Amino acid sequence: MKSGVKRKLIIFLAVCLGLCLIAGFDYARSRMFHISLVSMDPNPAVADGQTPVTVTLLLTDHAGQPVEGHTLFAISKNGGMFHSQREVTDGKGAVSFIYYPYKASGITELRDVCLSFSDESNSVFIEINTKAEFLLELKKPETTKTDSSILDGIFGE
Amino acid sequence: MKRFKRSIALFLAAVMLMGAVGCSQKAQNGDKETKSPETTAAAATEGTKAAGSEAESTKAVSDGAQVELLVDMHGWMPTINTEATEENPNVFLSPQVIADAFQEMYPNITVKWARTKPVGALQAETAEWFTTQINAGNCPAIAFSWGTQYQDRDWYLPLDEYLDTPNEFVEGNEKWRDLFPEYLWTNSSVADANQKVVAIPIALYAGPATGYFYNQDAFDELGLQVPKTWEELITAAGKLKEAGYTGVSPTNILPNITFGSWVEQFSVGPYIAAGIMDETDYDKDGKVSTAEQLRAVKAGLYNPVDKEYAKEFFRQLKRYYTEVLETGWESTDYVSLWNEGKVGMREDGTWILQSENSNKERKCAYGVFAVPPIQKDTTEYAADAAYTEAGPYQPDPDLQLNIMKPAVEGKPEVLDAAVKFLKFLTTPENISALVLEQGSDIGAVKGADVPPILTDWISQPFAVTPKTNWPGAFTDEQGLALDSNFELWVKDSMEDDEFFEKVNEIQQKGADDYIKSMNVDTTGW
Numbered sequence: 001m002k003s004g005v006k007r008k009l010i011i012f013l014a015v016c017l018g019l020c021l022i023a024g025f026d027y028a029r030s031r032m033f034h035i036s037l038v039s040m041d042p043n044p045a046v047a048d049g050q051t052p053v054t055v056t057l058l059l060t061d062h063a064g065q066p067v068e069g070h071t072l073f074a075i076s077k078n079g080g081m082f083h084s085q086r087e088v089t090d091g092k093g094a095v096s097f098i099y100y101p102y103k104a105s106g107i108t109e110l111r112d113v114c115l116s117f118s119d120e121s122n123s124v125f126i127e128i129n130t131k132a133e134f135l136l137e138l139k140k141p142e143t144t145k146t147d148s149s150i151l152d153g154i155f156g157e
Numbered sequence: 158m159k160r161f162k163r164s165i166a167l168f169l170a171a172v173m174l175m176g177a178v179g180c181s182q183k184a185q186n187g188d189k190e191t192k193s194p195e196t197t198a199a200a201a202t203e204g205t206k207a208a209g210s211e212a213e214s215t216k217a218v219s220d221g222a223q224v225e226l227l228v229d230m231h232g233w234m235p236t237i238n239t240e241a242t243e244e245n246p247n248v249f250l251s252p253q254v255i256a257d258a259f260q261e262m263y264p265n266i267t268v269k270w271a272r273t274k275p276v277g278a279l280q281a282e283t284a285e286w287f288t289t290q291i292n293a294g295n296c297p298a299i300a301f302s303w304g305t306q307y308q309d310r311d312w313y314l315p316l317d318e319y320l321d322t323p324n325e326f327v328e329g330n331e332k333w334r335d336l337f338p339e340y341l342w343t344n345s346s347v348a349d350a351n352q353k354v355v356a357i358p359i360a361l362y363a364g365p366a367t368g369y370f371y372n373q374d375a376f377d378e379l380g381l382q383v384p385k386t387w388e389e390l391i392t393a394a395g396k397l398k399e400a401g402y403t404g405v406s407p408t409n410i411l412p413n414i415t416f417g418s419w420v421e422q423f424s425v426g427p428y429i430a431a432g433i434m435d436e437t438d439y440d441k442d443g444k445v446s447t448a449e450q451l452r453a454v455k456a457g458l459y460n461p462v463d464k465e466y467a468k469e470f471f472r473q474l475k476r477y478y479t480e481v482l483e484t485g486w487e488s489t490d491y492v493s494l495w496n497e498g499k500v501g502m503r504e505d506g507t508w509i510l511q512s513e514n515s516n517k518e519r520k521c522a523y524g525v526f527a528v529p530p531i532q533k534d535t536t537e538y539a540a541d542a543a544y545t546e547a548g549p550y551q552p553d554p555d556l557q558l559n560i561m562k563p564a565v566e567g568k569p570e571v572l573d574a575a576v577k578f579l580k581f582l583t584t585p586e587n588i589s590a591l592v593l594e595q596g597s598d599i600g601a602v603k604g605a606d607v608p609p610i611l612t613d614w615i616s617q618p619f620a621v622t623p624k625t626n627w628p629g630a631f632t633d634e635q636g637l638a639l640d641s642n643f644e645l646w647v648k649d650s651m652e653d654d655e656f657f658e659k660v661n662e663i664q665q666k667g668a669d670d671y672i673k674s675m676n677v678d679t680t681g682w
Contacts, residue, residue, distance in 0.1 A: 071517050075243065075246045078240065079594075081608075083610055085246065085511070102594070105589070106586055129243070155603065156340060156550060156551050157338055157339065157603075
């Protein structure tokens, strides 16, 4: 093998090794944190598109100590909407999200939703985040409409 | 830092792929396989069923012959991805769910999405896209084009005869039009210059389309109140500038000087135009239609050469660029400045409410206020604004859909399918599904749900926007001419008198062209 090719190969492998190391570092770091569910209120929630659900989480480190100032990112994997998709943990490592379920109707069957949370602050080099998923049970609304959710008054009729 | 991390992640992924040493198929970022819209359609609706599909037997249009219905819902198209992920959290599935339910009822109709449209492009570029699709025989049968934007091109099918038939998907409905609030049928983005309905409203703005997001910390520091009028906004912007803040950052949707700025559309235009409604509302029905605007243009009522109120209208538009915005606004990154708490007020749309709630990079508390109208504290020519106690009043359509003539002419089966799909789309249940998932609009039919994220926004008083606005140039060609002359004038490269002459020439030419192309009846003018 020519020395030039060998040198390039060594550089390439060194770059790969370096990148694997930083990825490994972030991966290891992501394992140091833990997101746990404190409460989901109400649970089961009403699938009416309106009634808010407060999801409270706790972020702790490897020693079980609360972690302050980390930004958690929330998504619902199958319907509904968060009032804010990002919240920051407080001094007790706690954070609350407001989630609005989808509306069960003739076109959308009742199903539970999977809420996923990731810690955007734990990684140093690349995005390998601590993650946790929780299932929220939903139930059908007792009535199809609530007065507060309809605003026909804006139409001036 | 985030960008840096992403760059490293991308670089790492590339190196691993090249070196064939990685395991990208099972990487944490998950499945990135691209799927066609058709293949994702079934996946999108997993866990859902057709509205009424069990109650109703399957039906057919056009004796069961296969019909392909091409649909463009602009920014409301279903997303390709069907499950939200950290990397791609934006998922919008309700149109696909509705289409699946429709296809289940009508197995011989296939709904396809027109995904090549340049969503986000301005009107001229979108017109080019439509022209290309029409010439190639690919025009969507149902499309979004700002309702009446291209009415002079004869692309829209008049819809009144269909609106007078029942919507068979709503029990007890006798006329489809009864599902909608009456005021929409004379809205200038729904009815054309001849008062023919050419667009079906789907979703409405939650009040005015835009608002001002403001830096609460800066307002508290300077003792500022939320502006109630255009003049108060200018004053507040001045105080913020003096204190070292950016007074107002403009929307990034309109990155150049343009006649049709949001200030023109929402703050200044309606209220100065309302000041002359006694003359322009010829039929005294409380609103000024496009035909009445044309008549008023031909009568010289909007002519800034000899009408002082028209001069004042343009001067106020100029103030926005010369007094409110700061020098170099076109090339300034206001997102960073806003996040750093250095912007006092940010002009933006209500559609960013959720993303702003989620913005944890912003270092200041924020609030939102509705667009303040120009009032007598600026000019005697402004009409007095009335306010609601809470909530918007008769908001304009944000999404309205046309049936495109070039796609349905000579194809009754496609027309039949298009009308049926629009009827199905506009049941209160389906409109609710759309707006609840979209989150920042109100449904255009009575009885539709309001997204809960709008609760705070719609609890504030709103100005009742007059049912008139200042006319532009009526055609795309004259619109471009108006924009370029307006820019020269704002930049002091054109004298007032010359500019006002140009405006009148452009409006007269635009009105003449429009009257001719739309065959507007001018009898009695």
